[in-house]
Amino acid sequence: MGILSGKKGLIFGALDERSLAWHVALACASAGAEVVLTNTSSAIALGTIGVLAKEHDMLLVPCDATKLDDLRALFARAQEHVGGKIDFVLHGVAQSMNIRRHKRYEEANYNYFQQTLDVSALSLHKILRTALELDAISEYGSVVALSYLGSERYCDGYNDMGDAKALLESIARQFGAIYGAHNKTRVNIVSQSPTPTKAGGSWGGLDYWYRYTDQLSPLGNASADDCAQLCVALFSDLMRSVTMQTIYSDGGFGRTVLARGARL
Numbered sequence: 671m672g673i674l675s676g677k678k679g680l681i682f683g684a685l686d687e688r689s690l691a692w693h694v695a696l697a698c699a700s701a702g703a704e705v706v707l708t709n710t711s712s713a714i715a716l717g718t719i720g721v722l723a724k725e726h727d728m729l730l731v732p733c734d735a736t737k738l739d740d741l742r743a744l745f746a747r748a749q750e751h752v753g754g755k756i757d758f759v760l761h762g763v764a765q766s767m768n769i770r771r772h773k774r775y776e777e778a779n780y781n782y783f784q785q786t787l788d789v790s791a792l793s794l795h796k797i798l799r800t801a802l803e804l805d806a807i808s809e810y811g812s813v814v815a816l817s818y819l820g821s822e823r824y825c826d827g828y829n830d831m832g833d834a835k836a837l838l839e840s841i842a843r844q845f846g847a848i849y850g851a852h853n854k855t856r857v858n859i860v861s862q863s864p865t866p867t868k869a870g871g872s873w874g875g876l877d878y879w880y881r882y883t884d885q886l887s888p889l890g891n892a893s894a895d896d897c898a899q900l901c902v903a904l905f906s907d908l909m910r911s912v913t914m915q916t917i918y919s920d921g922g923f924g925r926t927v928l929a930r931g932a933r934l
């Protein structure tokens with residue numbers, strides 16, 4: 671019996687074995703949950719999420735998280751499959767074409783900028799709005815969206831993703847209030863250390879930044895598995911009164927200005 675025994679979860683954003691959402695899906699399954707996976711059709715075709723679904727007997731449903739029709743169909747299919755409401759949702763969705771195409775912030779392509787906001791932030795609004803309209807999340811449910819410290823501090827090269835993460839965190843707080851009043855569902859943010867993934871790797875400075883934050887953080891960088899275990903805790907009944915929070919899975923980086931033992 672794991673701490674998520676009997677719970678049913680919907681996980682957005684597993685692309686390949688490096689994805690944070692992949693680690694979360696496996697950790698949730700190990701903790702006893704039934705997991706439904708989703709990603710875009712192109713990510714399913716290009717990534718290895720199909721292997722994860724097959725090996726662990728998880729339903730995989732294609733869905734573009736920016737499209738309301740896709741989301742309605744996804745929640746209907748997921749609920750039909752698990753035979754009831756969804757207990758927890760992970761949002762691990764992000765993409766910036768400005769970063770991918772090496773556009774500097776001050777030279778942003780505004781079509782890309784709007785896509786960044788739509789994919790990386792408004793998708794959370796659309797998911798939670800759809801689930802509310804369908805009353806698809808159970809009482810005392812739990813929603814977690816993954817973010818990064820670049821939402822609240824300048825981080826060179828993080829570009830329009832910093833704006834998207836600020837919006838994502840605000841949307842989580844707004845819906846935390848709405849869902850709390852609706853049925854006690856919690857909505858929280860996990861702000862994760864730099865982690866080598868496809869989305870993380872598209873940000874040119876990741877190697878340097880990864881080493882820098884690893885050295886500065888008292889505990890070192892949080893790994894993808896650390897992130898996953900925190901998500902499991904937030905999905906569980908052990909954290910039923912925690913909502914509208916940003917919780918840092920960052921080894922203490924965000925609270926440190928000079929590492930112990932640093933040479934001046």
Ligand SMILES: NC(=O)c1ccc[n+]([C@@H]2O[C@H](COP(=O)([O-])OP(=O)(O)OC[C@H]3O[C@@H](n4cnc5c(N)ncnc54)[C@H](O)[C@@H]3O)[C@@H](O)[C@H]2O)c1
Nearest residue numbers: 683685689690713735763764816817864865867868869870
């Ligand atoms: N890697 C890091 O350093 C890091 C640090 C903090 C937070 N995060 C956040 O973690 C989350 C997961 O990213 P990751 O690092 O695991 O990278 P990843 O590339 O493995 O995951 C991003 C996912 O978003 C999906 N996606 C893109 N557009 C979509 C759409 N329209 N609909 C549905 N899914 C879509 C992709 O297919 C992919 O699976 C993101 O929100 C990211 O910003 C990452």
